[in-house]
Amino acid sequence: MSKLFEKNLVKQILRFTVVGGFAFLIDYGILYILTEFIGIHYLVSSIISFTISVIFNYIMSIKWVFNVTKKQGIGDFIKFIILSVIGLGINELIMYIMVDIINIHYMISKLFATGIVMIYNFITRKIFIEK
DSSP states (O other): OOHHHHHHHHHHHHHHHHHHHHHHHHHHHHHHIIIIISOOOHHHHHHHHHHHHHHHHHHHIIIIISOOOSOOOHHHHHHHHHHHHHHHHHHHHHHHIIIIISOOOHHHHHHHHHHHHHHHHHHHHIIIIIO
């Protein structure tokens, strides 16, 4: 691996982490507010909060994290949506298993689910969005 590639990859991972951190705060905060204060079931709240954070993450990923040199077309956006829906499915499955089967609090389960989905997101966006 060249030094330039390694340096760019480290920079990209750091930026991805910053964007992901903000997206996580959005996701986690909205999940808590919708569930605790509005009374929406945690899985429905999770879908809403995840979707809002994905929109933020998409915009920031295109503009700041990944080396996207061309204008994003509808095909690229559709790929992103498909990958995000898969990520949402992973998130919901992990949360359901941890909360309803293992009996772990939904906010703790969300931390674990987010970690798994973050790894999935980085790999799939690097492959399918950055090209």
